[in-house]
Amino acid sequence: DGGITQSPKYLFRKEGQNVTLSCEQNLNHDAMYWYRQDPGQGLRLIYYSQIVNDFQKGDIAEGYSVSREKKESFPLTVTSAQKNPTAFYLCASTPDPRAVFLYGYTFGSGTRLTVV
Amino acid sequence: AQSVAQPEDQVNVAEGNPLTVKCTYSVSGNPYLFWYVQYPNRGLQFLLKYITGDNLVKGSYGFEAEFNKSQTSFHLKKPSALVSDSALYFCAVREEGNTGKLIFGQGTTLQVKP
Numbered sequence: 001d002g003g004i005t006q007s008p009k010y011l012f013r014k015e016g017q018n019v020t021l022s023c024e025q026n027l028n029h030d031a032m033y034w035y036r037q038d039p040g041q042g043l044r045l046i047y048y049s050q051i052v053n054d055f056q057k058g059d060i061a062e063g064y065s066v067s068r069e070k071k072e073s074f075p076l077t078v079t080s081a082q083k084n085p086t087a088f089y090l091c092a093s094t095p096d097p098r099a100v101f102l103y104g105y106t107f108g109s110g111t112r113l114t115v116v
Numbered sequence: 117a118q119s120v121a122q123p124e125d126q127v128n129v130a131e132g133n134p135l136t137v138k139c140t141y142s143v144s145g146n147p148y149l150f151w152y153v154q155y156p157n158r159g160l161q162f163l164l165k166y167i168t169g170d171n172l173v174k175g176s177y178g179f180e181a182e183f184n185k186s187q188t189s190f191h192l193k194k195p196s197a198l199v200s201d202s203a204l205y206f207c208a209v210r211e212e213g214n215t216g217k218l219i220f221g222q223g224t225t226l227q228v229k230p
Binding site: 090110 | 150152157214215221
């Protein structure tokens with residue numbers, strides 16, 4: 001079955017530690033997106049990539065980094081510079097960013113990150 | 117700048133009654149609008165979208181949405197609510213340009229009581 005796989009489902013981070021969240025898709029989608037979800041704040045865009053080997057900052061990129069070396073993979077690293085990383089992180093993709101109005105997004109099932 | 121607002125944090129409705137979850141938007145060009153549903157600790161699932169044409173859009177699980185250009189609204193509706201419809205609902209609008217970005221509202225929790 002085609003889809004987006006996010007791992008791990010739950011992740012615990014110690015203060016000062018970097019952690020990487022995995023996002024893998026087998027849909028052959030060009031564009032991928034990382035959102036952060038906090039209660040009552042909806043989804044906020046962290047980073048996005050319209051095509052392999054290219055990515056751009058979203059609205060809340062500080063303290064995060066990404067790479068897009070392969071079309072299928074768009075990992076998100078939460079660095080120690082992110083002061084409040086506890087949140088639910090969602091990865092999404094769409095076949096062609098120019099046609100998102102036709103396809104919308106396919107979402108992964110999310111990773112819940114907690115600082116301990 | 118484009119934006120989406122969901123004015124209600126929570127909507128409560130009795131099972132079998134009609135439900136409405138409200139969404140208003142602000143865009144400078146043509147609005148491309150979406151509704152998604154999220155169950156606890158899961159990703160978002162697509163319900164329906166508006167591109168153009170008929171103002172009443174039908175989607176998954178018996179949901180529909182009414183597009184109203186003059187009121188810049190895109191309210192989600194269902195004629196008869198089920199307890200299993202209880203979830204978090206998000207309205208979204210496509211950001212203008214070719215980035216593929218969707219702008220999401222803050223979400224509305226729907227609680228359907230037996």
